[in-house]
Amino acid sequence: MNELQITELNGQRVLTTQQIADGYGAKTRTIVDNFNNNRNRFEEGKHFILLEGEYLRVFKRENENFGFAQNINKLYLWTEKGALLHAKSLGTDEAWDMYDILVDTYFKVQEEKQVPLTLDQQIAAIATGYGSVKDELVEVKDRVSDLEENAPLSAGEYNYIGSRINQRVAEVARGYGKITREQRGKLFKDINQGVKVVTGVSTRTQLRAKHFDTVVDFTNNWEPSTATKMQLRQMSFDFEA
Structure with missing residues (x-):
């Protein structure tokens, strides 16, 4: 598991079909068939991201170490929820064991980086007596605005x-x-x-x-x-x- 290569798209950790197959002890064809047979359950943007055209070429160029085939014209990248759906659909012990590992390590690292205090929590902390509430509140609002502007694209x-x-x-x-x-x-x-x-x-x-x-x-x-x-x-x- 420690050797799993990190794949990120726009600040979000994802997995390639090959990584899903390797982790779940299945063939890539099995993962593809599983997706096609349960297509109505998979939602683009929630469970997977589809890259095509120039966007795919840019991604391949920036991730050359993955060794993507030059002739592919589309690439599916799976989110944490997409990995869960595949584990459910496959239903094997190996798939469920690996999914638990992914949640506890691969995806959890990302979550820990992206869990800032809510605005209410920050205001509550300020109200306990750290400096000028007015000045601190302005600073918090500025920080929240900065976080929103620098958030990854959906x-x-x-x-x-x-x-x-x-x-x-x-x-x-x-x-x-x-x-x-x-x-x-x-x-x-x-x-x-x-x-x-x-x-x-x-x-x-x-x-x-x-x-x-x-x-x-x-x-x-x-x-x-x-x-x-x-x-x-x-x-x-x-x-x-």
């Missing part, structure tokens, strides 16, 4: 940004007629670089709640840079030649 927000970027690139690409995969890659590189500039993050998985509106607004209004446009035109000339 799975829905994370997936929406990826989908909107894909849509915007497709909209711009249509203006160039038929383009090659390499040219489309130039567009993705341009828009992703823009996201990094306007948010100040180095990778998309570092985006936080405070960045959501900024990224959406930027994506909606994005146009490729002059340099990228010139590259696209030159690549078109080379292709036609």
Whole structure:
């Protein structure tokens, strides 16, 4: 269990299908079949996160040590509740034993990091006599506001940004007629670089709640840079030649 590689997406610990299979003593095909046979019980964003398209490529690039196959076009990542559903569905002693270990170690570490005092608890602590209640209350509110702004994006927000970027690139690409995969890659590189500039993050998985509106607004209004446009035109000339 100590050798289980930590997988995180947007600040949330998750497990790959392979990790679920290895831990539960099953084949990956069994986990896939278990999901398909009980599809109505699994809720996206609650039990699993589905990565596709450019979002998947970014995740694979940032987690190269997992050795994901280059040709996969979708990736399921399972949350703690998703791991529980698989344990229930499989019903084996090995699956239940491993689930207990996951809860006590793998997922519990994350919970311990993310359990700040509630606002009422912090106010109650202040009221016991530590300094000026008014000043302390303002400080608590500021801290709560900071926590909210720096909270990880929800799975829905994370997936929406990826989908909107894909849509915007497709909209711009249509203006160039038929383009090659390499040219489309130039567009993705341009828009992703823009996201990094306007948010100040180095990778998309570092985006936080405070960045959501900024990224959406930027994506909606994005146009490729002059340099990228010139590259696209030159690549078109080379292709036609």
